[in-house]
Amino acid sequence: MEYQNFYSELKKSKILKKVKSQKTILFNFVKIEKRIFLLSALISLFLSFKIPRFLGFFFVSVSFFWFAIWRELFLKTNLKTLPTKKEKLVDFLGFEMAQALFSAFKFAKQKRNLQVNSSLFLYFLLAEKEQKLNFVFLRLLINRNDLKERLLKDETKEEFLDILSEIGEKALEKGKTKIEGIDALSVLAQKNKVLRDFLIEKNITAEELEKATRWAEILEEEFLETKKWYKYENLLRWGTIGRDFAVSYTPLLDKFSLDFLILVKREKFKKIFAHEEKLKEVERILVQPAKNDVLLVGEAGTARRSIIEALARNCALGRSSKGINFKRVMLLDLQTLFATCQTPEAIENYLHQILAEAIKGEVILVIDDIHKFVGSLKEKEVGTMEISSVLSSFLPLPSFRMIGITTPAGLHRNLETVPGFLENFEIVEIPSVSKDETLQILEDRALRLEQKYNVFFSFQSLFEIVELCDKYMPQKPFPEKAMEILDALAIEISKRPQRIVFQEDVSQMITEKTKIPVGEIKKAEKEKLLNLEELIHQRIINQEMAVKEISEALRRARAEIKARKGPMGSFLFLGPTGVGKTETAKALAEIYFGSEKEMIRLDMSEFQNLQDIDRLLGKEGQEGLLTTPVIDKPFSLILLDEFEKAHPNILNLFLQVFDEGHLTDGTGKKVVFKNNLIIATSNAGAELIFKAVSENKNWQTMKEGLINYLVDNRIFKPELLNRFDGVILFSPLSKENLIKISELLLKKIQKNLFEKGIEFLISEKLKEKIVELSYDPRFGAREMQRVIDDTVGNALAKALLEDKIKRGDRIEINPENFEIKKI
């Protein structure tokens, strides 16, 4: 009954009447009529010069042309506007919605026993070709015909009117006055099984759909706004010519500054999507009666200047606060001023005049990188000068408004050294732009890049840029990093025959930039991960347990089993010297990170004093031995040798690294360890291991005993040990293990000789001799390389130099006297 009621309500509704009116002969062909009569008017006017009778035809054509325009105006300004009286659900329906609903109900009625369900409704909605829906489907790379086919086959019975009410509620919740097809889409993506499955198949998430929908709505809003050029708000874009005659002239200021209005005009007064809240804060401070100067503090790349551009836009369009509307926003170019003037006195004099002009000219003055000109400047730095004293005499004046831009480091290092100057400002901290705002910035930028490079960005690709940049480029701020990737993609894809940017292109680009394997795990990498144990064992003898634990942790990290804050893995390798702890780390760096060069190695015994923190984390003018390489190589292995020897406070620093995955370096910069594998090694308690092995103790008991020993002797705090993903024990090497290691090392020599065309045969006796010479339980295999170099290495080098062996020879080494024997 309710179903029938709704249908009759719909049929009687004003909106449907409007929809039907549009379809009448009076309005249906209005566009084509307009063109035909314009053409006939022009032709007849031309012909009337030769045949005067055609003038009559011209007048008739003009009258019909005007009639067509008149009807088109009625269509746009009356028929396309919705009824204002709204009581029932039908009163809130947009045109396409009403039409689609009507068509669906009519179709169901014709088919007799059929009831409208959400699939049938969506089918007719897609047929309506609503512009915003078109845009969403196009950007999500969805073929609507594929979907339509499936929708028509769906005969699910459901409470369709409940779904319709939900669509309405969602639209009104968003503050809309009408329900459009695009509002239906996000609800149907959850409620309609066909659409839901279709989206899953296309790998489109609900969030992506929602954000793509928002993009379409913002674009339409912008388009409609610019179309109404005759409105006062839009006419303001022309600026003013009389104002220069009303306010004072600012010749010096004009010479040494850039008017932001020029930039804003060039961008056609486009909306700027960044730091909207911060912009409001800046506007509020600028209109304060006192302390109305702003200091923007944020890292470079956080779109600090976009706040200024947005301010200039709002001021020019009269959309800012009353006290600053229609004021000019100008960026003072101090570098040029300093370069032009000969003496400091001249600079001071000029600056004084410029600041006075800024007051008279009603200008909001902007100084970028203000820390370069205030506070303790580096001695004799070219092209700079201390200007805080000149500025300080103007800053307290209510009619003088200034915005300084600086970085957190600049604030602490320079500005805070002049407290009298700093107290004139209200500080506004600018964080990295949020992910959502970055997405909007990318959407806006993508449209411009598309025109420039003739490429097409799918929505998924933009979404992926934000997600991957957030995950894999944590050192750089948003939006800069995302914009860099977007620009690089536009250039890259423009070289290809098919110019569509897909999700995969983004992960490829991120991999290229960061060297981190992102995106779908590729076949080769999968194989590497699955055979990690085997690959490590090609270099490491024994240590089965250790290798297994590390391999499992790496597989978990790469498969992203759980969201983690800390580094991708952190391990403490415990064991005596020379059992393969460092070698395992090197092997991992080579296998997983591509090369041993991707390893950041620190000998922690060099950090035994508290003062060494500066060397580790860096400070102004000094690179950090830990932080700088991590910034340079965000995807790498960090090896902390002799971990226990570092100062306890330095060890405490790693608590945060293991927990949160980041720390702040000596210059205030956040250094992120999320894509690093951290391995700390220690031989503390090695005697215990030797003892336990000789007593043939159980491995687990031995591990527990060792950990207790480390805690009881205060070598490591329990909270530090607990934060490692794994404490891994390396057992001492047996003689058999050492023989295998000697074989591995000798094989390296064999390989080198093979490249020279010499075949080197490794005998069992030689291996045993090497082990015999180098064996010392306290040093494991550490001595072995030296022994091999001293014996085999020296003998071979001498023989090669004396030309005793040459290409094509087969040789063997006598284990007793290490003489070379040709065979």
Place this chain on the structure above:
Amino acid sequence: MALEIELIFEILWWHFFEYPKKIIKTIKDFLKFSFYYFSIVDLLKTLFAPWKGTVWIKTKRGFDFGEILDVFVSNLISRILGALVRIFIIFFGLIFSAFCLILGFFFFLFWIFSPIIFIILFFYGISKLLF
């Protein structure tokens, strides 16, 4: 049939009431804009302010009638020059506003009578064709 009748009423309401309202609003917007574009209000407020903000100040110590006269005359000239230029701009602004008003008024009239104009044009054309 009911739909057509309703539509006719709607068209009449739109043509003679709704759309003219819009035209008047647009004329108002243009007038407001012309005042903004030529900064007429600001110029009136600063009508006698010195030209280019240039002012002369007495520099010598003590009473110097010659200098006082010099400063006074210079400032007077600067202000007169400023006022002249501003009056000139205001004058242009007012002409532009009047132009907007007149053009808007004519468009308004044209709109109201456009159905008649359209019919006249049509029949005039037919008569030209036939005779």
